Amino acid sequence: MAARARKVRAVSNPNDPLRRLDVPEREEAPDSDEPEARWSTDGDRYEPPAGWAAPPRSVPTSEGPEQLPVHEFHHPLDRVTKGLPRRARIAVDWIVTIVGAIAIVLAIKAWVVNPYRIPSSSMEPTLHCARPESGCEARFSDRVLANRFIYRFESPKRGDVIVFNVPPEAKVKCGAGGTFVKRIIGLPGDRVQDRVIHGAGYIFINGQKLDEPYIQQSRRDVGPTKTWRVPQGDYFMMGDNRASSCDSRSWGFLPRSDIIGKVFMTYWPPNRISFR
Structure with missing residues (x-):
């Protein structure tokens, strides 16, 4: 091995158009037994010294592009x-x-949410039906969403507007089946009275007058005075349009098992979008 370093010119690619330019001299390391790197005979690639390990698979080699593993199944x-x-x-x-x-x-x-259309005036003015049906106030019927699972976690409350399957007696009295939308007025065990005062009907629950700001005076019923005792497990239902609603006053009580869900939103028409 040589004892001292010597001045040499840097190795360059023989096919490089800049190969004739002068390059600064550098000191070459002392001679060693390690093989030197060199350019390929065609001058297109730089070949590592013989005996060096092959480059990692992620680096393209002269053998061609890296072959990625193929997954047989995507799902x-x-x-x-x-x-x-x-x-x-x-x-x-x-x-x-x-x-x-x-x-x-x-x-x-x-199991979660279901839409419904309001077909009649029984819940006016809270929920609109479309003209020219009798008693309807709007051009388009309200469309509402009912929460079908909420009563799995809590009991129905007085004042809730709910969707329910029509009991058999209601199909006979009202001449319609399917589903109704009404408001819960009487809870299990309540004494419900529809008392006529000055020619208009007012609801009393266990002797106390029920505050009902959602009722228009012109839509109250006119009697006669009646009283009902709600059985355990049942509910007393009424429409907000008392003068035109076929409800528990006509067909009796609603079993808990017939309740579908609580109306929580009006989603159509756009000017009626609201939550309750």
């Missing part, structure tokens, strides 16, 4: 459709997506 559905042609796999993927979306919507309607 569980691929395992089912792996033998199908590409078009068939795409079709199956769309079908599963659409069916899944429909299932989610149906589950939400069945």
